[in-house]
Amino acid sequence: MTCLLASHLTFYLTMRVILVVWLALLILSCKEQEVSNPYQFVIPDNFPESKYSFQNNPITKDGFELGRMLFYDPILSRDETVSCSSCHQQHVAFADPLHVLSIGVDERVGTRNALPIQNMAFQQFFFWDGGVNHLDFVPINAITNPVEFDESVGDIVDKLNASSFYKNQFNKAFGEKEVTSQKVLHALSQFMVLMISANSRYDKYIRNEGELLSTQEQRGLLLFKQNCANCHSTDLFTNGDFLNNGLDTDENLDEGRARITEFNEDKGKFKVPSLRNVALTDPYMHDGRFNTLKEVLQHYSNGIKTSSTVDNRLFTNNSPGLSLTEDEQNDIIAFLQTLTDESFIKDKRFSAPLMPKQ
Amino acid sequence: MKNIFIAITILFSAFVFIQCTEDEVTSTENGTLKLEFDNVVGTSNLQLNTSNFAFENALGEDFKVTWLSYYISEVRLKKEDGTYFVDPVAFDGSTGFYLIDEADAESHVIELKDVPPGSYTEVTFKIGVDASQMTQGAQTGPLDPSIGLFWSWNSGYIFFAMEGASPVSTAEGNALVYHVGGYKTLDGSPNLVNNIKEITLTFNGDNPIVDADEDPQVHIIMDLKKFFNGPAGNISFASNSVRHSPASCVDVAQNMAAAFNVDHIHQ
Numbered sequence: 282m283t284c285l286l287a288s289h290l291t292f293y294l295t296m297r298v299i300l301v302v303w304l305a306l307l308i309l310s311c312k313e314q315e316v317s318n319p320y321q322f323v324i325p326d327n328f329p330e331s332k333y334s335f336q337n338n339p340i341t342k343d344g345f346e347l348g349r350m351l352f353y354d355p356i357l358s359r360d361e362t363v364s365c366s367s368c369h370q371q372h373v374a375f376a377d378p379l380h381v382l383s384i385g386v387d388e389r390v391g392t393r394n395a396l397p398i399q400n401m402a403f404q405q406f407f408f409w410d411g412g413v414n415h416l417d418f419v420p421i422n423a424i425t426n427p428v429e430f431d432e433s434v435g436d437i438v439d440k441l442n443a444s445s446f447y448k449n450q451f452n453k454a455f456g457e458k459e460v461t462s463q464k465v466l467h468a469l470s471q472f473m474v475l476m477i478s479a480n481s482r483y484d485k486y487i488r489n490e491g492e493l494l495s496t497q498e499q500r501g502l503l504l505f506k507q508n509c510a511n512c513h514s515t516d517l518f519t520n521g522d523f524l525n526n527g528l529d530t531d532e533n534l535d536e537g538r539a540r541i542t543e544f545n546e547d548k549g550k551f552k553v554p555s556l557r558n559v560a561l562t563d564p565y566m567h568d569g570r571f572n573t574l575k576e577v578l579q580h581y582s583n584g585i586k587t588s589s590t591v592d593n594r595l596f597t598n599n600s601p602g603l604s605l606t607e608d609e610q611n612d613i614i615a616f617l618q619t620l621t622d623e624s625f626i627k628d629k630r631f632s633a634p635l636m637p638k639q
Numbered sequence: 640m641k642n643i644f645i646a647i648t649i650l651f652s653a654f655v656f657i658q659c660t661e662d663e664v665t666s667t668e669n670g671t672l673k674l675e676f677d678n679v680v681g682t683s684n685l686q687l688n689t690s691n692f693a694f695e696n697a698l699g700e701d702f703k704v705t706w707l708s709y710y711i712s713e714v715r716l717k718k719e720d721g722t723y724f725v726d727p728v729a730f731d732g733s734t735g736f737y738l739i740d741e742a743d744a745e746s747h748v749i750e751l752k753d754v755p756p757g758s759y760t761e762v763t764f765k766i767g768v769d770a771s772q773m774t775q776g777a778q779t780g781p782l783d784p785s786i787g788l789f790w791s792w793n794s795g796y797i798f799f800a801m802e803g804a805s806p807v808s809t810a811e812g813n814a815l816v817y818h819v820g821g822y823k824t825l826d827g828s829p830n831l832v833n834n835i836k837e838i839t840l841t842f843n844g845d846n847p848i849v850d851a852d853e854d855p856q857v858h859i860i861m862d863l864k865k866f867f868n869g870p871a872g873n874i875s876f877a878s879n880s881v882r883h884s885p886a887s888c889v890d891v892a893q894n895m896a897a898a899f900n901v902d903h904i905h906q
Contacts, residue, residue: 334776337730414823417776418794421784425791435785462785463731466777541793541823543830543886 325479327516333402343454348472358430368395374558381569385429394569402474478625501616518556525549527585578610671854674749681864697868702805707741709799732782756850767798767835770822808880821885830886836896856905869894
C-alpha cells in the first residue's frame with residue numbers, strides 16, 4: 282500500500298513537471314507566433330478558409346526555398362530553356378507581361394493567356410478550364426504540355442537526382458537526398474501557397490488599417506458591387522465558377538470548361554478569374570484578346586455577344602451588355618487599380634533566388 | 640487541482656493498459672495472403688506485342704495488345720466470422736495501391752501482409768484510384784505520376800489502360816486506345832462521371848486459411864475479352880477504337896468491373 286502511494290506521489294510530481302514544461306512550451310510558441318514567421322501560412326482577415334492540404338505538406342523554410350529554386354529553374358523544361366518564371370513574372374503578379382498566348386519550348390505558342398499565380402491556397406480549381414483540382418498537380422500540366430515544357434515528370438526527377446546541388450537541397454527540405462516527383466511537387470506547392478496577395482490599398486481600406494479611397498475609387502467600388510461582384514465576389518474577387526462572359530457567338534465558341542465536363546452547355550465557359558492585381562495582369566481573357574482594362578470595361582458595357590451559354594447576368598432589360606457610361610467605366614477602373622498589391626510584387630521571398638554555380 | 644491530477648493519472652494508466660492489450664491481440668499469428676492477377680483473353684493467356692493479331696474480341700475482330708495496366712486499391716478480406724481485414728491505405732499512395740502491369744510479372748502478385756489468422760470467404764477491392772485520394776495532393780509509390788498513368792489536363796489517374804492495334808481500327812496506325820478514368824462529380828455537370836468500380840469476389844466455399852505458417856494465394860483472372868463484351872455491351876474496334884475521357888468510358892468501365900473472377904485458391 283505504501284509502495285502504491287509512493288508511486289502515485291512520484292507520478293503526481295512527474296505530471297506536475299510535465300504540465301509546467303508543457304505550459305512553458307505553449308507560451309513560447311505563442312510568443313513565436315507574435316514575431317511573424319515569414320514561412321508560416323497565415324490567412325488574411327478578409328479571406329475565406331484555405332483549400333490546401335497542409336497536413337500532408339507542412340511548409341518549412343527549406344521546402345519553400347527549394348520550391349522557389351525550382352520555380353525559377355529552366356531544368357524543369359525539356360531543353361532547359363523555359364521555367365515557370367518565364368510566363369509567371371513577379372513584377373506583374375506572376376502573370377505573363379509579354380505574350381498574349383504563352384510561349385513554351387522551341388517558341389511553341391500555347392492556347393491560353395497565363396493566369397497570375399497568387400492566392401493559390403484558396404482556390405479549388407486551377408487553369409482556365411478548371412481541369413486541375415489540387416495545387417500539387419498544377420505544375421504537371423505545364424511540365425507535360427508539349428507547348429509549354431514538353432517534358433516528363435520522370436525525366437525531371439532523373440535530372441534533379443543527377444545534381445548533387447539539388448540532392449542536398451532536397452535533403453535539407455525533406456530529410457532525404459533522393460528526389461521524387463512527390464517532393465518536387467510538394468516543394469513547388471510550399472512556394473506557391475505562401476504567394477498571398479492581400480495587402481493592396483483596397484485590403485487596407487476594408488480592414489480599417491488607415492487607408493482611404495478617393496471619391497472616384499469609392500464610386501467605382503459601389504458600381505463594382507452593383508455590376509461585377511455577383512461573379513467577382515468575396516475578397517478573392519471570384520465566385521470560383523465557370524461562366525461565359527459573352528466573348529464569342531455560338532459559331533466560334535471556345536470549348537472552355539466543356540473540355541473537362543464533356544457537357545455542351547459548358548462551351549465558352551471559363552473560370553471567373555480573381556481581379557487582384559488586375560491592373561498589372563494585361564492582356565485579359567483566356568486568349569488575351571483585350572490589352573487594357575478600358576477595352577474590358579467596354580466589352581462588358583456594350584460588347585457582349587449572345588450565345589447559347591452566355592451568362593444572363595450580362596444583360597440589361599433583355600439587351601446584351603451592362604450599359605455603363607464612360608464615367609462609370611472609368612470609376613470602376615479607378616477602383617480596380619486599388620487592388621494592386623505593391624508589397625506582393627516586391628516581396629523578396631518570391632524573387633529569383635541566387636543560385637550557386639553548378 | 641488535485642482531482643485533475645488524479646484524473647490524468649487514471650487516464651494515463653488506462654491508455655497504457657489499452658495499448659498493452661492491443662499489442663497482445665495483433666502481435667500473434669498474423670500471416671500473409673497473396674492475390675495473383677492473371678490477365679487472359681478468353682481461353683488464351685495474354686501476351687504483349689505479339690507479331691500478329693493474336694486475339695479476337697466477341698465480334699470476331701482481331702487485335703493485339705501492347706500495354707495493359709490497372710490499379711487495384713482499398714483491398715478488404717471478409718472472414719468467416721463476418722469481420723474484415725482492411726489493407727491499410729496511406730494518404731500519399733505509398734501503401735494500399737497496386738499497379739498491375741502486364742509487362743512486369745512481379746507486379747501480378749499483391750501480397751497482403753499482417754492478415755489475422757482465419758478462414759476468409761471473399762475479397763473486395765476497387766479498380767482505380769478513388770476521389771478521396773486526389774484531395775490528398777501529390778502521391779508516391781505506385782501512384783507516382785512519373786509512372787505515366789496520370790492525366791495532367793484533367794487531373795486524375797487512368798484506372799485501367801489498354802493499348803494495342805486491330806486491323807479494323809480506323810485510328811492512326813490501326814491503334815486501339817482505352818484509358819478508363821474519371822472520378823470527378825459536380826452538381827450541374829451531368830457528364831462528369833465516377834468510373835471507379837468496387838467489386839467483391841467470393842471464394843465459393845474454397846476458403847483460403849491464413850495463419851503464421853500458411854500464405855495462401857488467390858488466383859484471380861482478368862479476362863480482356865469481357866472488358867470488350869460485358870454487361871454494358873459489345874465494343875467494336877471498327878467503330879470504337881479510342882476512348883480516353885471519363886464520359887466516353889462509362890460502358891467499358893462497367894464491363895471492366897465484370898472482367899474479374901476468382902479462378903482457384905492455392906492453399
